[in-house]
Amino acid sequence: MTRAIPATPFVWAAAVALLVVAAVYPIAKVVAEALTRGGSAGLGNFAVALGDERNVLALRHSLEVALSSTAIATAIGAFLAWLVARTDLPWRRFFRTAFVLPFLIPPFVGAIAWLYILGPVGYLNRLWMTVTGSSEPFFVVYGYAGIVLVLVLHDIPLVYLTVLGGLERMNPELEEAAQISGSGNWRVMRTITLPLMVPVLLAAAVLTFTSDIAEFGIPAILGFSQGYFVLPVKIYEQIARGFAADSIGLAAALAVVLMSTGALALLVQRWLLRGDRAQRYVVISGKSMQPNCVRLGTARWWLFALCLTLVLATTVMPVAAVALTSLIRSVGLSPAPENWSLRHFETVLTGLPAATRGIRNSLVLAVSAATIVAVLGALIAYLIVRTRLRGRALLDVSASLPYAIPGTVFALGVILAWLRPFPGVAFTLYNTLWIILIAYVGRYMIFGVRPTAASLAQVHTSLEEAARVSGAGWLRTFRDIVLPLVLPGIFAAWFLVFIPTLRELTVSILLWSAGNETIGVMVFNLQESGQEGPGAALALVMIGLLVVANYAARWLSRGRVGY
Amino acid sequence: MSDVALESVSKHYDTQVAVRAVDLHVRDGELVTLLGPSGCGKTTTLRMIAGFIEPTGGVIRIGSRVVSDPARRVLIQPERRRVGMVFQSYAVWPHMSVNENVAYPLRVRRVPAHERAERVTRALRQVKLDDLGGRYPHQLSGGQQQRVALARALVMEPDVLLLDEPLSNLDAKLREEMRIELKGLQRQLGITIIFVTHDQLEAMALSDRVVLMDRGEIVQVGPPEDLYERPTTAFAALFVGTANLLDARVERDAAEIAALGGLRVPVPSGTASGPSYVLVRPEHLTLGASDDGPRARVVRSVYEGDTKLVILAVGEQELRARVPTTVPLSEGDSVTIGIDRHHVVHV
Numbered sequence: 001m002t003r004a005i006p007a008t009p010f011v012w013a014a015a016v017a018l019l020v021v022a023a024v025y026p027i028a029k030v031v032a033e034a035l036t037r038g039g040s041a042g043l044g045n046f047a048v049a050l051g052d053e054r055n056v057l058a059l060r061h062s063l064e065v066a067l068s069s070t071a072i073a074t075a076i077g078a079f080l081a082w083l084v085a086r087t088d089l090p091w092r093r094f095f096r097t098a099f100v101l102p103f104l105i106p107p108f109v110g111a112i113a114w115l116y117i118l119g120p121v122g123y124l125n126r127l128w129m130t131v132t133g134s135s136e137p138f139f140v141v142y143g144y145a146g147i148v149l150v151l152v153l154h155d156i157p158l159v160y161l162t163v164l165g166g167l168e169r170m171n172p173e174l175e176e177a178a179q180i181s182g183s184g185n186w187r188v189m190r191t192i193t194l195p196l197m198v199p200v201l202l203a204a205a206v207l208t209f210t211s212d213i214a215e216f217g218i219p220a221i222l223g224f225s226q227g228y229f230v231l232p233v234k235i236y237e238q239i240a241r242g243f244a245a246d247s248i249g250l251a252a253a254l255a256v257v258l259m260s261t262g263a264l265a266l267l268v269q270r271w272l273l274r275g276d277r278a279q280r281y282v283v284i285s286g287k288s289m290q291p292n293c294v295r296l297g298t299a300r301w302w303l304f305a306l307c308l309t310l311v312l313a314t315t316v317m318p319v320a321a322v323a324l325t326s327l328i329r330s331v332g333l334s335p336a337p338e339n340w341s342l343r344h345f346e347t348v349l350t351g352l353p354a355a356t357r358g359i360r361n362s363l364v365l366a367v368s369a370a371t372i373v374a375v376l377g378a379l380i381a382y383l384i385v386r387t388r389l390r391g392r393a394l395l396d397v398s399a400s401l402p403y404a405i406p407g408t409v410f411a412l413g414v415i416l417a418w419l420r421p422f423p424g425v426a427f428t429l430y431n432t433l434w435i436i437l438i439a440y441v442g443r444y445m446i447f448g449v450r451p452t453a454a455s456l457a458q459v460h461t462s463l464e465e466a467a468r469v470s471g472a473g474w475l476r477t478f479r480d481i482v483l484p485l486v487l488p489g490i491f492a493a494w495f496l497v498f499i500p501t502l503r504e505l506t507v508s509i510l511l512w513s514a515g516n517e518t519i520g521v522m523v524f525n526l527q528e529s530g531q532e533g534p535g536a537a538l539a540l541v542m543i544g545l546l547v548v549a550n551y552a553a554r555w556l557s558r559g560r561v562g563y
Numbered sequence: 564m565s566d567v568a569l570e571s572v573s574k575h576y577d578t579q580v581a582v583r584a585v586d587l588h589v590r591d592g593e594l595v596t597l598l599g600p601s602g603c604g605k606t607t608t609l610r611m612i613a614g615f616i617e618p619t620g621g622v623i624r625i626g627s628r629v630v631s632d633p634a635r636r637v638l639i640q641p642e643r644r645r646v647g648m649v650f651q652s653y654a655v656w657p658h659m660s661v662n663e664n665v666a667y668p669l670r671v672r673r674v675p676a677h678e679r680a681e682r683v684t685r686a687l688r689q690v691k692l693d694d695l696g697g698r699y700p701h702q703l704s705g706g707q708q709q710r711v712a713l714a715r716a717l718v719m720e721p722d723v724l725l726l727d728e729p730l731s732n733l734d735a736k737l738r739e740e741m742r743i744e745l746k747g748l749q750r751q752l753g754i755t756i757i758f759v760t761h762d763q764l765e766a767m768a769l770s771d772r773v774v775l776m777d778r779g780e781i782v783q784v785g786p787p788e789d790l791y792e793r794p795t796t797a798f799a800a801l802f803v804g805t806a807n808l809l810d811a812r813v814e815r816d817a818a819e820i821a822a823l824g825g826l827r828v829p830v831p832s833g834t835a836s837g838p839s840y841v842l843v844r845p846e847h848l849t850l851g852a853s854d855d856g857p858r859a860r861v862v863r864s865v866y867e868g869d870t871k872l873v874i875l876a877v878g879e880q881e882l883r884a885r886v887p888t889t890v891p892l893s894e895g896d897s898v899t900i901g902i903d904r905h906h907v908v909h910v
């Protein structure tokens with residue numbers, strides 16, 4: 001059915017233009033920059049960048065941490081999902097949500113927290129040395145093993161939620177049919193459940209891999225002291241600390257290499273599910289019936305202890321370590337209560353202007369970005385779902401690209417796009433808060449489009465047609481019928497942008513400037529400059545804000561948004 | 564082949580009672596349907612027989628084997644009950660071909676490969692899918708997937724076959740075809756079948772006996788003709804077919820029906836006196852123009868192809884009659900109601 005574009009084509013043109021400028025243009029700039037060396041087109045930048053063995057080593061490091069953590073996290077996350085969805089594990093309702101909680105701790109804060117716990121003088125290592133009298137720490141989270149450990153702890157929720165969703169969408173009758181055919185619980189799991197979950201596991205692994213290979217915070221914090229660099233950190237170094245004339249060009253070349261690895265993972269996934277293979281896994285749910293419960297027997301309490309330990313390790317311990325560090329008066333004192341004070345909180349809330357500014361800037365940026373993306377995303381979602389506009393599928397792709405590629409790469413694109421002053425006026429967005437806002441809007445655009453598109457797809461066109469037949473014009477129909485029905489989607493979009501922008505580091509660390517700090521940048525800088533106490537205090541403030549925002553979203557949306 | 568017996572089987576969820584003290588004996592080789600509105604406990608009962616739901620109380624026996632008896636802590640898992648089951652969603656495994664689906668129960672039972680192939684072929688022939696063994700489920704129509712599910716249930720030569728609304732996802736024509744085939748298959752194999760449905764026509768067409776359930780209890784058990792012609796409760800009368808339920812008064816072994824001009828029909832001796840109901844099926848009413856008998860006004864007449872459904876008003880009471888299309892009638896006519904008193908049932 002063709003639908004006339006309303007009499008306000010200007011609005012649509014503006015929405016599409018903004019999408020292109022905020023999302024597509026920066027990515028194009030990166031590719032263009034990578035392919036230009038000394039003013040002429042060519043592969044020179046790639047030759048030089050990959051001729052440097054330090055960069056090749058960084059690529060190898062990136063691949064090895066991403067592949068290792070993906071394999072481990074996929075196995076653990078899938079197992080936890082199965083435990084919660086299909087067994088008689090004690091406290092299942094508790095674990096159901098507890099496994100997701102690490103989502104509220106930003107990965108780089110997790111890395112800092114693990115440094116407090118398992119750094120060379122971390123709490124656990126000190127405890128170990130005191131108890132055993134050893135002069136060597138038990139395990140230091142630096143380098144490959146440390147990065148993989150912290151990546152895994154942060155990846156588990158992603159895999160867990162993806163697989164849990166898959167298991168819950170699966171028709172339990174498929175498993176019952178195997179059981180009635182004579183299979184015991186384990187055989188049902190091996191011959192039916194696991195094979196049917198292959199596409200879901202694959203999707204979870206690809207998501208994890210692309211997120212791990214793009215991760216900046218964790219390897220930056222845990223790799224630096226050992227000289228263990230990964231590609232995003234190398235690119236950051238090239239941009240932030242490279243002074244050679246070609247350092248941006250080389251950074252762009254590395255960025256293209258980094259993007260390609262993620263794209264490769266996606267291609268492998270598509271190849272494995274090529275042709276009509278995906279249809280061999282379609283498991284549309286029948287009646288919603290309580291799926292069968294696997295009795296764990298004697299393993300039940302062992303697994304319970306294991307799950308509890310995992311919740312401790314992923315959520316309780318990091319937050320406790322940050323809280324403890326923020327309370328201890330000065331570095332090196334024992335963590336006993338007599339050494340506690342609130343002076344670090346005083347510092348970050350009143351004494352250190354950059355920290356206070358960071359909090360304010362992050363709040364302003366998160367509210368603005370969430371609002372802009374929610375509105376813009378709604379308009380684009382309408383174009384995609386409700387019109388026959390040529391190339392509307394391209395709109396969805398354009399909106400999702402900035403989040404699909406690594407944040408470091410996108411930030412580089414934003415720098416390249418907005419570095420030069422606007423022609424005619426001596427004004428550049430670079431070194432202002434605006435450039436961060438534009439970057440956030442581009443990067444999180446897809447979160448504005450998808451939820452609204454989903455709600456919109458559920459509003460049958462006949463509802464709009466009924467309003468039109470009743471005499472309402474297009475605008476009136478939109479206001480009276482469409483808007484109220486998709487409002488929950490727009491609301492979800494707002495929070496889906498607000499929460500990640502509030503904790504953003506990867507993009508901001510490349511775009512901030514004096515006076516335009518964000519909380520994430522300040523936590524990172526305080527940690528890197530050895531100011532552990534204030535850094536921990538600010539990190540705790542950040543976690544507090546995230547928890548409040550999360551529960552506000554949950555409450556306002558009656559549980560549909562948030563964790 | 565086996566019989567199935569349920570003795571005082573119940574299922575409670577916290578305070579809710581899903582099935583209450585059900586007693587039922589399904590004879591060897593019999594086809595019994597569990598019929599009732601949604602939430603009546605029929606699916607719960609079937610799933611207790613399969614072993615997917617653990618009963619709160621009572622004994623379930625399949626053949627000579629007690630498969631569930633909470634009082635003596637007996638609970639045999641579904642995979643050890645040797646029953647076949649066809650699910651409402653068919654539950655054909657999408658990652659296996661038709662052959663693999665049907666072979667699965669044999670593979671689990673370690674049937675040697677050559678015998679397996681033979682039995683798979685035979686089962687597929689029984690459901691007329693001989694040449695589709697290599698296909699994957701997504702390449703099959705809904706009706707064909709249904710047959711795969713049936714073949715998979717039959718291939719292990721189960722003691723009992725359980726069917727959970729297997730026809731409800733098929734279109735009307737296919738459903739009728741499958742009904743006839745199922746019936747034929749059951750006659751040919753002599754297998755015991757328990758069939759769950761909410762469709763009373765399906766229950767009538769298929770069953771040796773119908774078990775009518777409501778709110779977790781068995782309301783009536785009997786051959787289809789019994790249920791249709793001699794319902795024992797108003798619920799049974801109204802759920803099975805269309806019925807006119809009329810106010811009556813019982814006095815001295817007869818019920819007097821005010822709406823039919825004080826017509827009296829005999830009731831079993833010992834029936835309590837007082838207000839009561841009687842049941843008349845629409846096809847047991849005749850309409851005429853004579854002056855003799857109770858009179859009614861034609862409210863509406865609906866042409867239904869083979870017959871005509873007439874809605875009548877007798878005072879406050881509404882009546883439905885099904886008459887041949889040749890009877891000339893128009894709305895507002897006054898007609899005389901004729902009634903065959905042998906077909907008036909006191910409930």
